[in-house]
Amino acid sequence: MRLIFLILVTLMIATAVGLGATWMTATRGVNVGTITIGAWTARPKTGTSDIDPYSRASVARSGELPVGTGDGVTFSAAKDDSGKLLNGQCDVAVKGVTPAARFWTLTIYDNKGQLVANSLQRYGFTSQEIVRGSDGSFEVRITSRARAGNWLPTGGLDRYMLVLRLYDTPVGVATRTQKDAPMPAITTVSCP
Amino acid sequence: MIRWLFAIIGGVLLGGVVHLVSVLVLPRVATLDAYSRLAPLTKLNAVTPLPAAGPGSAPMPYMDPAFASAVCRYDLSKGPLKLKVPVSQAYTSVSFYTRNDTAYYAINDRSAGRRVIELDLMTSDQHADLPEEEDVTAADRLIIDSPTATGLIVLKALAAEPGLMRQAEASLAAATCGIQPAQAAAR
Numbered sequence: 001m002r003l004i005f006l007i008l009v010t011l012m013i014a015t016a017v018g019l020g021a022t023w024m025t026a027t028r029g030v031n032v033g034t035i036t037i038g039a040w041t042a043r044p045k046t047g048t049s050d051i052d053p054y055s056r057a058s059v060a061r062s063g064e065l066p067v068g069t070g071d072g073v074t075f076s077a078a079k080d081d082s083g084k085l086l087n088g089q090c091d092v093a094v095k096g097v098t099p100a101a102r103f104w105t106l107t108i109y110d111n112k113g114q115l116v117a118n119s120l121q122r123y124g125f126t127s128q129e130i131v132r133g134s135d136g137s138f139e140v141r142i143t144s145r146a147r148a149g150n151w152l153p154t155g156g157l158d159r160y161m162l163v164l165r166l167y168d169t170p171v172g173v174a175t176r177t178q179k180d181a182p183m184p185a186i187t188t189v190s191c192p
Numbered sequence: 193m194i195r196w197l198f199a200i201i202g203g204v205l206l207g208g209v210v211h212l213v214s215v216l217v218l219p220r221v222a223t224l225d226a227y228s229r230l231a232p233l234t235k236l237n238a239v240t241p242l243p244a245a246g247p248g249s250a251p252m253p254y255m256d257p258a259f260a261s262a263v264c265r266y267d268l269s270k271g272p273l274k275l276k277v278p279v280s281q282a283y284t285s286v287s288f289y290t291r292n293d294t295a296y297y298a299i300n301d302r303s304a305g306r307r308v309i310e311l312d313l314m315t316s317d318q319h320a321d322l323p324e325e326e327d328v329t330a331a332d333r334l335i336i337d338s339p340t341a342t343g344l345i346v347l348k349a350l351a352a353e354p355g356l357m358r359q360a361e362a363s364l365a366a367a368t369c370g371i372q373p374a375q376a377a378a379r
Binding site: 006009010011014016017018021022025046051053054056057060061063065066067105113115117121123126128163167 | 195196198199200202203204205206207208209210211213214215216218219222224225226228229245246247248250252253254255256257258282283285287288289292293294295296297298299300302303339344346348350351352353354
């Protein structure tokens with residue numbers, strides 16, 4: 001009787017630990033082949049047949065289709081350069097230059113990967129429509145209230161994430177540092 | 193006491209096994225993966241335009257709103273597939289996904305190097321069955337092997353500004369995909 005009880009406890013622990021770990025890794029991802037540049041991370045291998053099992057599980061769970069390697073690379077950021085979670089109430093600046101690519105797009109998503117509703121129907125910028133300074137760099141302001149220049153509305157969301165997609169780019173599995181791929185800086189300028 | 197210790201250690205070890213197995217099984221049993229989401233929206237072996245991505249209306253999460261997209265959901269069991277995508281003004285790409293949403297091939301307008309991206313998609317068995325002389329001309333005929341018999345082809349055209357979305361959609365509307373007639377395959 002006692003043995004059966006012990007076996008039951010063992011199996012319960014196994015289920016909780018196993019499925020818990022799977023849920024954690026499928027939602028948060030595992031750093032296999034991750035490129036981290038500043039606040040941005042990318043997993044170029046998710047766009048190939050060499051995708052690791054953890055990324056495969058996370059793709060299946062979220063229901064997205066990863067950008068193929070012959071198409072482009074996806075960088076995402078949920079925190080600013082100092083490690084603070086991006087907050088829709090705050091005034092956040094994305095400033096700098098992007099790696100070499102024929103086109104890029106910068107998009108704002110909520111935590112579930114849905115676009116953020118706003119009256120302007122402005123969900124992001126493409127490399128062609130952004131307003132740049134004379135040195136070719138740009139600055140995007142991400143706030144809940146309207147701004148002059150490149151403004152991305154947050155709709156007052158608590159948490160959001162930024163996704164920078166580079167299309168037709170040499171950036172990929174071999175990229176390691178800021179030198180190969182200069183990513184724009186993300187800073188929280190002020191919070192109410 | 194020692195028995196309880198054994199139970200806990202055994203549970204954690206067994207939990208590791210459960211974790212590995214469930215990670216590997218999850219893509220096969222997921223019911224809300226991209227293929228399952230798109231299956232009711234799309235026609236088989238034909239190009240279906242996807243509705244523009246908007247808040248709450250996007251068929252999949254993490255879609256790029258700057259792109260017009262269309263999907264050809266394929267089943268190669270009846271024969272190889274022929275795909276033709278005219279290139280749009282800004283940027284056009286074609287990505288291939290297996291039934292389990294793995295991107296196994298992607299090509300863009302520049303690497304295709306023509307005004308129309310033209311591809312033949314087949315299973316490796318069908319590729320092996322091609323007559324010898326067909327392979328000689330394979331250089332100007334792009335043949336792609338699909339690892340699975342079913343899957344998705346996603347066509348994307350960039351609208352560099354919101355005003356160009358109509359144009360991007362129109363260029364994708366001219367794209368075709370379909371099973372090759374048996375005659376053409378045998379020729």
